[in-house]
Amino acid sequence: MNYKIISKYIRKINFEIPSPQIFYLLSKNISNYKIKIDIQSNQIKEKIIEVQTTLALDPIKDNFEKINTQIIYSAIIELEGEINKKKMEEIILIKVPTEIYPDLRKIFIFTFANSSFKDIKIDKIVDFEKLYNLKKLQ
Numbered sequence: 001m002n003y004k005i006i007s008k009y010i011r012k013i014n015f016e017i018p019s020p021q022i023f024y025l026l027s028k029n030i031s032n033y034k035i036k037i038d039i040q041s042n043q044i045k046e047k048i049i050e051v052q053t054t055l056a057l058d059p060i061k062d063n064f065e066k067i068n069t070q071i072i073y074s075a076i077i078e079l080e081g082e083i084n085k086k087k088m089e090e091i092i093l094i095k096v097p098t099e100i101y102p103d104l105r106k107i108f109i110f111t112f113a114n115s116s117f118k119d120i121k122i123d124k125i126v127d128f129e130k131l132y133n134l135k136k137l138q
Helices: 020-032 085-113 128-137
Strands: 002-016 033-045 048-059 068-080
Touching: 002 085, 020 033, 033 085, 048 085, 068 085, 085 128
Parallel strands: none
Antiparallel strands: 002 068, 033 048, 048 068
16 A cells, blocks of 8 residues: 655644743743644545644643644545555554654744744654554553
8 A cells, every 4th residue: 555645734823822921931941842743634535534743832841821832734645555454554643744744844943933933943853653653552
């Protein structure tokens, strides 16, 4: 089973900083946030699937006001060949996110950089296969 990406687009983007105080504190405390990645899929029709990869910042601690940042980047894929559940999981949870992650990362960094957060650090490469294997062990 193979796949091809038919289309990619920003499905949703949230970038909310509730107040100037939070903006000021965020610039000082950006290290109190961690990157969160989530992957979901929706079947559009036979052999056509939407893969939604979400990149968000979540606070490490609950004791301070937070910002709301999230980008959901969708890829519409077409599956080719005989459908196999294990292979389809690998395509949806490893291959597609690996392929689209550079675009998603670029959009996320662009949003922060244009909001005066020049020092936002997000890994250039995410090992989606490792994440997939860790999730299977849980």
